Structure formats: C-alpha cells, structure tokens
Amino acid sequence: MAQQLQSVSIAAPGFFGMNTQDSPVESPPRFASIALNCVIDQYGRVGARKGYSYITTNATAISGGNGLTTIYEYIKKSDGTKVVFSTGNNKLLTGTVTLVDATPASYTITAEDWKIVELNEKVYFFQRGYEPCVYSEGTGTIQKMSAVSGSAGTPPQANEALGAFGRLFVADFTTDKHTIYWSDLLQGHKWTGGSSGSIDINKVWPRGADEIVALAQHNNFLVIMGRRSTIIYGGANDPSTMAVTDIIDNVGCIARDSVQNTGADILFLSEHGVQSLGRLIQEKSAILKDISRNVRNDITNYITLETGIIKSVYSTVEAFYLVTFPYSGITYCFDMRGMLEDGSARTTIWNKIEPQCFHVNKAGNLYMGHANGITLFDEYNDGTATYSMEYFSNPMSFGNATTLKFVKKIAMTIIGGAGAITNLQWAYDYLFNYRSSAYTLSSGSIAEYNVAEFNVGEYSTGVVITRPSINASGSGFVATIGITSEIDGAALSIQQIDVLALMGRLV
Amino acid sequence: MTLDQLLGITNMGGAAALSNLGIKEARDAGTAQQTALTDMANKYQSDIQFKPYTVTGATGSSTFAPGGGASTLSPQLQAMMQQLLTSSGGMFSGAAQPIDQRAMDVTAQLEAASAPSRQREYLSMEQRLFNQGRGGLQTAQYGGAPEQFAFAKALEEQRAQNALMGRTQAMNEQTQQLNIGQGLFNNAFVPQQQMNMQTQVNTPFAELINRAQQQGAVTGGELAGQGTQARIAGETQANNLRQVQLQGLLDALNAPAGGGTSFLGSLLGKLFGGGTSSTPAGFVTPTAAQQNAALNLP
Numbered sequence: 001m002a003q004q005l006q007s008v009s010i011a012a013p014g015f016f017g018m019n020t021q022d023s024p025v026e027s028p029p030r031f032a033s034i035a036l037n038c039v040i041d042q043y044g045r046v047g048a049r050k051g052y053s054y055i056t057t058n059a060t061a062i063s064g065g066n067g068l069t070t071i072y073e074y075i076k077k078s079d080g081t082k083v084v085f086s087t088g089n090n091k092l093l094t095g096t097v098t099l100v101d102a103t104p105a106s107y108t109i110t111a112e113d114w115k116i117v118e119l120n121e122k123v124y125f126f127q128r129g130y131e132p133c134v135y136s137e138g139t140g141t142i143q144k145m146s147a148v149s150g151s152a153g154t155p156p157q158a159n160e161a162l163g164a165f166g167r168l169f170v171a172d173f174t175t176d177k178h179t180i181y182w183s184d185l186l187q188g189h190k191w192t193g194g195s196s197g198s199i200d201i202n203k204v205w206p207r208g209a210d211e212i213v214a215l216a217q218h219n220n221f222l223v224i225m226g227r228r229s230t231i232i233y234g235g236a237n238d239p240s241t242m243a244v245t246d247i248i249d250n251v252g253c254i255a256r257d258s259v260q261n262t263g264a265d266i267l268f269l270s271e272h273g274v275q276s277l278g279r280l281i282q283e284k285s286a287i288l289k290d291i292s293r294n295v296r297n298d299i300t301n302y303i304t305l306e307t308g309i310i311k312s313v314y315s316t317v318e319a320f321y322l323v324t325f326p327y328s329g330i331t332y333c334f335d336m337r338g339m340l341e342d343g344s345a346r347t348t349i350w351n352k353i354e355p356q357c358f359h360v361n362k363a364g365n366l367y368m369g370h371a372n373g374i375t376l377f378d379e380y381n382d383g384t385a386t387y388s389m390e391y392f393s394n395p396m397s398f399g400n401a402t403t404l405k406f407v408k409k410i411a412m413t414i415i416g417g418a419g420a421i422t423n424l425q426w427a428y429d430y431l432f433n434y435r436s437s438a439y440t441l442s443s444g445s446i447a448e449y450n451v452a453e454f455n456v457g458e459y460s461t462g463v464v465i466t467r468p469s470i471n472a473s474g475s476g477f478v479a480t481i482g483i484t485s486e487i488d489g490a491a492l493s494i495q496q497i498d499v500l501a502l503m504g505r506l507v
Numbered sequence: 508m509t510l511d512q513l514l515g516i517t518n519m520g521g522a523a524a525l526s527n528l529g530i531k532e533a534r535d536a537g538t539a540q541q542t543a544l545t546d547m548a549n550k551y552q553s554d555i556q557f558k559p560y561t562v563t564g565a566t567g568s569s570t571f572a573p574g575g576g577a578s579t580l581s582p583q584l585q586a587m588m589q590q591l592l593t594s595s596g597g598m599f600s601g602a603a604q605p606i607d608q609r610a611m612d613v614t615a616q617l618e619a620a621s622a623p624s625r626q627r628e629y630l631s632m633e634q635r636l637f638n639q640g641r642g643g644l645q646t647a648q649y650g651g652a653p654e655q656f657a658f659a660k661a662l663e664e665q666r667a668q669n670a671l672m673g674r675t676q677a678m679n680e681q682t683q684q685l686n687i688g689q690g691l692f693n694n695a696f697v698p699q700q701q702m703n704m705q706t707q708v709n710t711p712f713a714e715l716i717n718r719a720q721q722q723g724a725v726t727g728g729e730l731a732g733q734g735t736q737a738r739i740a741g742e743t744q745a746n747n748l749r750q751v752q753l754q755g756l757l758d759a760l761n762a763p764a765g766g767g768t769s770f771l772g773s774l775l776g777k778l779f780g781g782g783t784s785s786t787p788a789g790f791v792t793p794t795a796a797q798q799n800a801a802l803n804l805p
Contacts, residue, residue, distance in 0.1 A: 179643070184647075192647060194647055195646070195648055197644065197645055197648070199640075199641065200642075200643025200644075200645075201640060201643060202643065203643065204640040204642070204643075231640060233640065239646070240652060242641070243639035244638075247640075
C-alpha cells in the first residue's frame with residue numbers, strides 16, 4: 001500500500017552556518033555541515049562569497065616575490081589624500097595601481113612580518129629584529145626611525161605595535177617577550193625621556209610564564225595578550241599609573257594579526273579558536289564566549305597545522321570577521337550581524353581565495369594582498385578564475401531516525417547565479433558517495449529600460465530566481481542534501497530547500 | 508838758719524797744723540754723720556720692711572710675703588675645683604670636636620628609628636604595585652611608578668630631614684657642651700673667688716698694721732734725720748769756732764812783741780839766734796795748689 005510522502009522544508013538553509021561539533025542527526029537543519037565559499041547574506045541566506053579583482057596593474061616592484069603581506073591606508077591630515085602602504089618582496093611599498101618601492105636607502109629586509117600603525121600624522125612600520133621605519137606626512141617619505149627628526153632613544157625592534165592612548169606601545173622582541181614599552185606622548189619616535197616608559201609583566205602572568213603576542217585597546221583598557229593568558233590594564237591613558245583590572249587565564253592570542261576590534265568586541269584567535277574579548281570585559285567572570293564554537297575542532301586543527309602568518313580582518317560593511325590560514329589555504333568567515341544563542345557566530349569557510357593580508361580602508365573597502373598586488377573584495381571571481389560554492393546540510397532524519405527514507409524529490413529556490421552550473425547532491429547514512437544531478441541556473445534577462453528585443457520588452461525584478469527540482473533516488477536512514485555551484489561573476493544564494501521523502505520500514 | 512827763717516817755718520807749720528786740724532775735724536764730723544745716717548737707715552729699713560701675713564678662712568688660707576702672695580684652698584674645695592676643671596676640660600674638648608661624626612651618628616640613629624615603618628610602607632607599596640601588575644614599571648618621568656617616585660622622594664626628604672636634624676642636634680649638643688663646660692669652668696673658680704673675697708675682707712687689717720709700722724718708721728727716720736742734721740750743724744759750727752780759735756792763737760803767736768819780733772820769733776830767736784825773715788836753705792814754700800791738695804780742697 002502506498003505511503004504518504006514526508007515533506008521536509010528547509011527555509012534559509014544553513015542560516016546558522018556550519019556546525020561540525022554537534023551530533024549531525026540532532027542538529028537543526030539550519031546548520032550546515034559544509035558551507036564552502038559561502039557567506040550569510042543580509043537576508044540570512046547562505047550565499048556565495050565575493051571574490052577579488054586586482055587593483056594593482058603594475059607589480060614590477062614585487063616581481064619574483066611572494067606577493068603582498070601587509071597593506072595599510074593612510075589619509076593625510078593636511079589634504080585628505082590617501083597613501084596606501086604595503087609590504088612585499090622584502091620592500092616597503094606605496095601605491096595601489098602601481099607599486100613603488102619606498103624602502104629607505106641602505107635598509108635591508110629579509111623578512112615579511114610587518115605591523116603598520118599610525119600615530120599623530122606618522123605611519124610606523126615595525127618588524128621584529130628590524131629598526132622601525134617611519135612615514136612622516138611632512139617629508140612624504142619613509143625613513144628609518146633613527147633618521148626622523150626629533151627621534152630619541154633606541155628604536156624598539158618589536159614585532160607588535162599599537163597606537164593608542166596618544167602613544168605607541170610595542171612588545172615582543174627577539175629576546176624579550178614580556179616587556180611593553182611605550183613612547184613619549186604623541187611622539188612615536190621618542191623612546192626615552194618625556195613620558196616614555198616600560199612595564200615588565202613577567203611576574204603578572206597568571207601561570208608564571210607566557211609571552212606577549214598582541215596588544216589591543218578596547219573600552220579604554222590596554223589589553224595585553226599572551227599566548228595563554230590575557231592581562232587587561234586600566235588607566236593606560238597615563239601608563240605610569242595604569243593598573244591591572246583583570247587577568248584571564250588560559251585564554252591568549254596565538255596570532256598577532258588575528259586581533260580585530262569591532263567596536264563592541266575584540267576578536268582574536270586563541271588556541272581554542274576565535275574568542276570575543278569584549279564580552280569577557282562586560283561579563284567579567286562569565287564563561288568565555290567562543291565565537292568559533294561550532295567549528296572548534298576544525299579550526300584548532302588548522303591552527304595546529306599552521307606555519308605561516310595568520311591574518312585577519314573585520315569589515316563593518318560586509319559584517320564579517322575573516323581569519324586566514326595560509327598553510328591550509330583556508331579562510332574562516334564569521335558573520336558578525338548577530339550571534340547565535342550559544343554566543344557563537346555563524347561560520348562559513350572559504351578556500352582558493354587565499355588572501356595574504358587584509359585591510360579595510362576608510363571607505364570600507366576590503367583590500368587584500370595577493371601575489372600580484374592589491375586586490376579588492378568585490379566581484380564574484382577570484383581574479384579571473386571561478387570558484388566553487390558548496391552547501392551541504394547535516395544528515396537529516398526527517399524526525400524519525402529509525403525509519404528508512406527514500407528521497408524522492410529535491411526542490412530548491414536559488415537566488416542569482418545566472419547561468420551557473422549547479423549540482424544538486426544527496427547521500428545517505430553519513431556517506432560521502434553523493435549522487436548528483438546537474439542543473440544550469442537560469443541566466444535570466446534583466447530588462448534594460450527602453451531596450452526591446454524584437455519589439456518585445458522583457459521586464460523583471462532584476463533578481464534571477466531559479467527553482468530547480470530533481471527526482472532523487474536511493475534510500476537510507478538519514479539523508480544529506482547539498483548543492484555545489486561554480487561561481488563565475490554572479491552572486492548566488494540558497495533561499496529554500498524542499499525535500500520529499502518516502503518513509504519506509506523500521507530498522 | 509836765721510831766726511826769720513825759723514819763724515817763717517814755725518809760722519807756716521802752725522798754719523798747716525791748724526789747717527790740718529780743721530780738716531780732720533770736718534772729716535770726722537762727716538764720718539760721724541755718715542755713720543749716724545747709716546745706722547739710722549739700717550734701723551728704719553728693718554722697721555719699714557713688709558711684714559708677711561696670712562689670711563685663713565673656711566675656703567683656705569692666703570699668705571702674703573715680701574716675695575709674693577700665695578693662696579691655698581682647702582682640700583675639699585681643691586678637689587672640687589679640680590673635678591670641675593677636669594669636667595669642663597672634657598666638655599670643652601667635646602665642644603671643640605668636629606660635629607660631622609656626631610651628626611652622622613645622630614642621623615644614623617634617626618634612620619634606624621624610622622627604618623621599620625619605612626620598610627613596612629615600602630613592602631605595602633610593593634605589594635600594592637604587584638597586585639596592580641605594576642611591579643615592573645619603568646618610566647622616564649618617575650624612574651619607576653609614580654608611587655615609587657613619591658616614596659623615594661619622601662624617603663630622601665626624610666633622610667635629608669634626618670641629616671639636618673642630626674646636624675642640628677649635634678650643633679645643639681656642641682653648644683650644650685660648651686655651655687656646660689663654661690659653667691663648670693666658671694664654677695671651678697668659685698672657691699678661689701670666695702677665698703679671694705675672704706682675703707680681701709681680711710687684708711685691710713694687715714695693711715693697717717703694716718702701714719702703722721711704716722709710718723712709725725718714716726716718722727722715726729725723719730726725726731732721726733733731723734737730729735742728725737742738727738748734730739751736723741753743731742759739729743760744723745764747733746769746727747768753725749775751733750778754726751777761729753786756732754787762727755787767733757796762731758796770730759797771737761806771730762804778732763811782734765816790742766822790737767818787732769813776734770813772741771814765737773823771739774822765742775825761736777832766743778833759742779836759735781839769727782834773723783827771722785830768711786827762709787832756711789833747702790826749704791821750699793808750698794804753692795797754693797799744693798796746699799789745697801794737701802787739705803783735700805778743690
């Protein structure tokens with residue numbers, strides 16, 4: 001006797017992002033097991049991420065190198081013009097379209113781990129083991145710090161620098177990992193006299209020994225991040241009187257460039273994943289808010305594997321926090337529009353984009369560093385290449401894990417992706433031997449006003465909506481549904497997935 | 508030899524003898540006068556000589572002799588005076604010492620007195636800084652933390668104050684030693700002063716006695732001198748009278764008696780015959796200078 005089809009509708013599938021931590025069967029369908037090259041768009045849908053396009057057209061200065069490793073945009077106070085600095089190929093560079101070598105004369109660079117900060121009409125370039133360099137708006141050139149007029153003291157060859165509270169704070173030296181130095185007020189090139197100073201926090205670490213990785217300013221606090229602990233100083237606007245207000249044990253930062261200030265929070269990468277410090281400050285004794293809780297094991301694996309320089313960025317326009325692992329070629333994207341109930345962020349993962357560095361300029365544009373210069377995060381291609389967007393649900397039991405299911409039909413509502421070849425895939429019982437059905441999304445014809453084809457005008461909303469529907473096959477106790485689509489210049493979002501399954505016998 | 512010659516000789520000899528007698532008497536009178544005055548001087552010299560005397564009282568005794576005076580305190584006061592002098596010497600010695608060492612000693616004592624509380628405050632500050640995570644703070648403005656700077660400043664101020672207090676104390680002690688020494692020194696001579704007062708009180712009585720003796724001697728000497736002068740005058744008068752007497756006698760002998768020959772001439776003529784006016788041979792009449800020399804006259 002024929003049985004009734006069981007219908008499962010997943011509206012805004014993957015809205016909660018990836019979840020590889022919870023039991024797949026019990027996981028809500030709004031979590032995805034894979035959301036590759038996806039973002040959560042403004043409508044709460046899983047959509048394809050943007051790609052990048054090159055701004056730089058003349059990268060002769062970094063020819064033969066490994067691309068750009070740092071980007072920083074400085075807006076001149078005098079006339080508002082922009083100067084974009086970058087580093088790469090063992091050079092300090094300026095320019096966007098054409099990269100110009102601005103390295104000071106007789107200054108040899110053999111490492112690429114610069115930290116660029118700004119203070120009082122000067123831009124400072126720090127790297128461990130190197131004398132800092134300074135761009136002065138007055139001279140318009142990059143000089144070694146010792147050559148800057150008015151410089152005093154020994155230029156600190158620090159790896160971490162922070163421009164905050166009207167002065168520069170630096171730390172993480174070759175042999176000294178526990179002392180923070182600060183410059184004279186508003187003079188980042190004066191490291192002796194005035195109100196300059198230092199503090200050795202070797203005896204402040206809660207576990208007795210740690211090393212400074214990063215510095216941050218938040219909520220009028222100076223946040224000192226060790227590798228395994230975090231110390232928060234209050235009153236740092238006068239460093240001579242600043243005092244510890246909180247010490248967080250077992251939560252530190254493992255990557256200097258993973259620290260991003262969102263305004264409300266400080267996000268950083270710890271050994272446990274991405275953490276939110278702002279919440280720690282607010283809640284003081286509350287449990288740590290683990291932003292990457294839903295992908296914890298995955299991200300910690302990438303952390304363990306990583307040998308390169310981890311970079312990150314926070315974009316207010318895109319409302320995400322990106323952290324990239326160059327060794328694995330993986331970038332995690334954490335949606336910052338809103339947090340889930342457990343305090344984690346909706347997470348997706350990117351590949352192939354492989355940015356070497358990030359920078360959000362004053363206009364909100366996301367710059368990335370690639371092999372041939374500065375790129376802009378805007379188009380739906382990685383340079384000229386396409387990339388694959390993948391979404392897979394968690395295994396679904398349709399409410400009854402003990403009953404055999406026969407997936408009969410899969411229907412989707414896809415926004416955009418004009419002309420993209422899309423594979424609808426399904427598999428049973430936690431296996432990855434997906435069966436697939438290819439479907440070419442409608443290329444649509446977006447009407448151009450006052451243009452008619454064969455005297456017939458076509459009008460549309462401007463958004464291509466495709467509703468592919470395929471007949472599925474096979475059976476199993478749980479089913480995984482997915483979609484892969486090659487992104488080539490067009491955005492794509494999954495609005496809805498409907499699955500019709502036939503319930504079979506009990507186990 | 509004629510009688511005249513003989514008379515001449517006798518006349519001249521009589522005059523010479525008379526003259527010698529006058530000289531001798533005058534010389535004897537002077538000698539007697541000198542002897543009398545010498546005796547008188549000897550007599551009154553002993554009379555007017557200072558008579559030693561001694562004043563004795565509770566503080567001791569003072570003896571005044573022609574060779575000088577001497578005071579002797581009583582043994583108790585002498586011992587007390589010695590003790591006071593010794594003590595004052597010690598005080599003066601102390602006051603004369605440089606105060607640097609004493610100032611340092613006092614300062615060290617003040618430092619030692621404040622060290623415990625200072626240590627407690629330092630530990631408290633160190634604990635506070637450590638709790639605030641500021642133990643390793645180094646600033647160009649303050650060296651360390653502002654609290655450490657303030658502590659060090661307060662410490663140095665206290666040290667400076669202690670040093671000043673030490674020096675002031677040492678100076679006060681020096682002044683005190685000087686004052687005590689002066690007091691002791693002054694008091695050491697109080698017995699002597701008391702004895703001097705005692706001597707001064709008793710001295711007028713001895714002076715009166717001496718003065719009476721001296722006055723008596725002076726009066727006696729003056730009376731004796733006047734007596735001697737009177738005697739000298741009498742002797743001189745007698746001598747002059749005798750000279751006159753002898754000259755008269757001599758003139759009488761030489762005066763001519765009836766034939767133009769003096770009595771002596773006649774006498775001698777009778778004895779020796781001859782003239783009277785010729786000078787015997789070999790006889791030389793002495794010159795006036797020789798006569799004066801013989802009479803010891805100028």
